[in-house]
Amino acid sequence: MVRGKKDKLFDYLIYIILALVGLVALLPLLFVLGVSLTPFGEVLKNGGYILIPESITFDAYKQLFSQEKIINSFGITIFITVIGTIINLILTTLMAYPLSRKNLPGRGILLFIVVFTMLFNGGIIPTYLIVKETGLINSVWSMIIPNAIWSFNVLIMKSFFETLPEELFESARLDGAKEFRILSQIVVPLSLPVMMTVGLFYMVGHWNEFFQAIMYVTDPNLHPLQVVVRDILMQSQDQLQENVDNMVPTATMQMAAVIIASIPIILVYPFIQKHFTKGMLLGSVKG
Incomplete structure (x- = not known):
């Protein structure tokens, strides 16, 4: 044409x-x-x-990385991001796959519960009490477990699974494959786009972890990068100069801290952009 x-x-x-x-x-x-x-x-x-x-x-970056709290917070954030994203993907997949099967008993009720929790939550105080009673206070797991599954991501993954040809599942069942084998050897390999999409959502959420850190963690040694960056941004000129060389001004340190917190995610995104776009499109075709 x-x-x-x-x-x-x-x-x-x-x-x-x-x-x-x-x-x-x-x-x-x-x-x-x-x-x-x-x-x-x-x-x-x-x-x-x-x-x-x-x-x-590069004086500001040298000064920042000379501080032990920055190095420590980097390690905490990397741990939260890597381990948290792995846990998120495993649990989300295990929840989305059964919900994508139309013959699941009670499927409508379970979907209603998922959507309901996406729109409403228990509130800050009840959630804090649950985290406290489970012994997660002042633990890196308090920044992972409470958000182990996001309802929105479950719905995206469920919708993607529903687009897979039903003939694949019927053929596998005829060959004697059980549901876990179908999930691990057929569904997951075919679902790379949505896995990358949902994984990116989880990864960005963990990398930017802030609210749960200030809610559940009082130990400065367990603070993730975003909390430490917040502390740097809020420090006055006099307070900052007590800890760093006077030749590095506050504004320069603040900007360097923002770059340090942003660059890793910016560098990761281009490598999964193709899968991200495809996963969002396919995951939103069916509801």
């Missing part, structure tokens, strides 16, 4: 709009990165706004 000039002009317009939107989204990150790498004198000289620094210094 030959495309007309109007279609091509429309495509160019869309590309221009997308480029402008991308630029608007990129500018704040460039500003934060520029300030974190620029000597503070140059930042002041340019009125506090830097996008492309003329000279580069």
Whole structure:
């Protein structure tokens, strides 16, 4: 089919709009990165706004990584993200697969419960009391177990499983395969897009863990990266200079801390973008 000039002009317009939107989204990150790498004198000289620094210094990053709490918080956050995402995917898969089978007894009631918990929760105080009674207070598991399954992700994965051809399951059952074997050898290998999509949701949630950390963890040695970054951002000039070299100003340290907390997720996303897009589309076809 030959495309007309109007279609091509429309495509160019869309590309221009997308480029402008991308630029608007990129500018704040460039500003934060520029300030974190620029000597503070140059930042002041340019009125506090830097996008492309003329000279580069890594003093802020060196100073941050020289602090034990930053290194420790990185380890805590990596543990929460890796272990938490693995647990999330296993439990979500084990819950979504049975719900995707239309012959499951009580399926309607179970789906109602899942949707209900997505819209309503028990509240902060009851949840805190449950976490306390289960002995998870001041533990890294308090930032993993309470959100082991997200109802929204269960529905996405369930919808994806429902798009798989029923003939595959019938053929496997005729060959004597049980449900766990069907799930592990047929469903999971075919569900890489939705696994990557849901895994990204869980991974980002764990990497940005903040609320549960300040709710359930009082031990500073167990604070994840986002809480430590918050502490750095809230410190005044005098308080910060008690702990770090005076040659590294507060603003530069703050921007460096934001970059440290953001870059890992930004680097991971391009590698799973293809699966992420496909998983979101296929997972939303059926309800």
